[in-house]
Amino acid sequence: MSKIIDGLYYSESHEYVKVEGDFGFIGITDFAQHELGNVVYVDMPEVDDEVTAGEEFGAVESVKAASDLMSPVSGTVVEVNEALEDEPGLINKDAFENWIIKVELSDKSELDGLMDAAAYKDMIGE
Amino acid sequence: MTEEIKITCLHDRHVAQGALMSPFAGYDMPIQYVDITTEHNAVRQKVGVFDVSHMGEVEITGPEAAKFTNYIFTNDINTIKNGQILYGMMLYPDGGTVDDLLVYRVDDNDYFLVINAANIDKDVAWIMEQAKNFDVKVDHQSELYGQIAVQGPDAEKTMGEVLGIDTTDLTFYTFKKLEYDGKTIIVSRTGYTGEDGFEVYADPAIICKMWDMLMEAGVQPCGLGCRDTLRFEAGLPLYGDELTPEISPIAATFGMFVKLDKEGGFIGRDACAQQKAEGTPKKLVGLELEGKAIPRHGYDVLDGDKVVGYITTGYHSITLDKSVAFALVDRAVGALGNTLNVQIRKKVFPATVVKKRFYTPNYKK
Structure with a gap:
């Protein structure tokens, strides 16, 4: 049974956004890290890069495969989680604690198009 | 086009053990049981066992078995004795690779070929076609055998203590036939991991029994995920990636397995000689x-x-x-x-x- 946290926004491609004021912390869900297996590399954008809702901004990789990261929202990257560069497996330990990028949201109305915890739970069938 | 997916004799066990299953070469195969890293390290450091029953087997016998086998094979079977094994390729006339394979020299007129699962139908048809002008019998035996690979520095000990098979007399790339539960099995000191290890070819019922004994003894079951990471680190090619109908063994720089000067030549010989002389693009x-x-x-x-x-x-x-x-x-x-x-x-x-x-x-x- 995957962990799902109330109050976050979820995408169909298994990313979450945790909103704090004008900022969003974006990562992959517990369900996604479990499906992927041991994360061995996270390809992250750089600070000041623009991300666009529905478009790829990096990848999480297991030994076997690379899985694209799709941004659930648009905005400017203000921080990347540098701890993941040395220890990508942190995502497996706690996917919600170990977000990947922090974005300054350019259009908070995009959040309305994402799922809440209950809807995401339904989607993954748990 | 949909083809029915095939399964190996150990399929039920993989599912029961909770392995992540995925189609590979037409078979529903275990990719991993725990995770690739754990299984990879078990083979490098101790021992692991793979289900490789999907591999194909073809036996070539008859008065011209030696001449024919050498004609379709890039390596030279005249350089080994009975009980020894060679790695090499079968090639198209243009040097492109039909498959890479092992040839077991059972007897002067008896050769056991182990081919890739993905290529079984293609290879058997190819071999049959080439055999028309030779006095040989080509016997496709893939259905007769299950196969496991016991791999890692503790493999010899595991073969002895868990399966009761003494392998101390086998050196790398040699094999023996022996009686096991009243049937003849083949045990070779071979593998696809870069570690010491053995492959066992036997009746599916015996393979299932051996698998159960290995599990009972706590040997790590290993999936195709780590089979690929292990072979890759050891510099071994995978047909479809490093060797293909477009990639000759010369282009893949496995020329040491291509004996251009052997007696009688072989299919693809002239193309390889030219590639070697001129350099592949x-x-x-x-x-x-x-x-x-x-x-x-x-x-x-x-x-x-x-x-x-x-x-x-x-x-x-x-x-x-x-x-x-x-x-x-x-x-x-x-x-x-x-x-x-x-x-x-x-x-x-x-x-x-x-x-x-x-x-x-x-x-x-």
Whole structure:
């Protein structure tokens, strides 16, 4: 049974956004890290890069495969989680604690198009 | 076109053990039981067992068995004795690879060929076609055998203590037939991991029994996921990636398995001789990347900003903790020490041409 946290926004491609004021912390869900297996590399954008809702901004990789990261929202990257560069497996330990990028949201109305915890739970069938 | 997916004799056990299953070469095969890293390290450090029952077997017998086998095979069976094994390829006349395979020299007129699962139908048809003008019998035996591979530094001990099979008399690339539960089985000191190890070919019921004994003894079951990471580190090719109908063993730089001067020649010989003399346009090289980004099959390899080839296999090596790859690149840029670039999504990473054998195998010679 995957962990799902109330109050976050979820995408169909298994990313979450945790909103704090004008900022969003974006990562992959517990369900996604479990499906992927041991994360061995996270390809992250750089600070000041623009991300666009529905478009790829990096990848999480297991030994076997690379899985694209799709941004659930648009905005400017203000921080990347540098701890993941040395220890990508942190995502497996706690996917919600170990977000990947922090974005300054350019259009908070995009959040309305994402799922809440209950809807995401339904989607993954748990 | 949908084809019915095949299963091996151990399929029920894989499912019961909770393995992640996935189609491979027409078979529903275990990719991993725990995770690739754990299984990979078990083989490098201790011992692991693989279900490789999907591999194909063909036996060639008859008065012209030696002459025929040597005619379709790049290596030279006249250089080995009965009880020994050779690795090599079957080629098309243009030098492209039909398959890579093992040839077991059972007797002067008896050769046991082990071929890739994905190529069984193609290979058997190819062999039958070539056999028309030879006095040989070609017997396709894939359905008769299950196969397991016991691999790792503790493999000899495991074979003895768990399966009751003494293998201390076998050196690398030799085999013996023996009686087990009233049936003849084949045990060889071979594998596809870069470690010491054994492969057992036997009746499916015996293979199932051996698997259960190995599980009971706590031997790590290993899936095809780590089979690929292990063979890759040891510099071994995978048919479909490093050897294909378009990639000859000369281009893949496995020329040591191509005996151009052997008596009687072989199919593809002249094309290989020409390629060796003139140099193939592309060659297979090893690449070592700076940083942790992972080069994957199909990614572009660049010289400056010009595409000069592609990655055939790449991983962040589990044993070496480095990102390394095999790449098929223009010969002109393939010299050891040369710096190329690998395109990984939006970024480009520098990579140095290195030897393809990233990990030095621990074989018992």
